[in-house]
Amino acid sequence: MSSSSQNPAPISSSTARDEFVAGLRAFADFLEQNPGVKAPGDQRLLLALTTNDAVESFAVEHGLPLEFDKDGNAFCDLAFGPVVYHAYGYVDFNKHCEQANEKRARRWAEAKGLALVPAEGGAL
Numbered sequence: 021m022s023s024s025s026q027n028p029a030p031i032s033s034s035t036a037r038d039e040f041v042a043g044l045r046a047f048a049d050f051l052e053q054n055p056g057v058k059a060p061g062d063q064r065l066l067l068a069l070t071t072n073d074a075v076e077s078f079a080v081e082h083g084l085p086l087e088f089d090k091d092g093n094a095f096c097d098l099a100f101g102p103v104v105y106h107a108y109g110y111v112d113f114n115k116h117c118e119q120a121n122e123k124r125a126r127r128w129a130e131a132k133g134l135a136l137v138p139a140e141g142g143a144l
Contacts, residue, residue, distance in 0.1 A: 067107040075109040 051059055069075050072094035079086040079096040086096050093116075095108040110116045129136050 063103045064106045065103065067105060069107050069109045070113045071109045072111060073109070075107050078107045 051057060067078075069078060072088075072092075075094040075096060076086055078084070079094075082096075082098055084096040084098055086094055088094055092111045093109060095106060098105040098107070126136055
């Protein structure tokens, strides 16, 4: 049950949140009623909080240890058995987005036999 790696925004409206919670309950009921159906291999629910400060606030609010990856980006995990609510943020979210966009563009260009080159006067 992993969310997209495209950094989706957390659900904010109460209706959408209620629908999400109902969907999780319906999914759990489905798995319980159908023991022959395998459970997902990745049980992380991703909560993109954008900034390290937001992750720190989430960690403090829920009594969780705050951790950092090699780039200084913050994360914490709230476990419900094997299901993990993984909250994460970035030192510099805009820089992260720029790097991710460039990486995707380079992969796309390479797959098409193209190369990205700086525009006249531009930098790459």
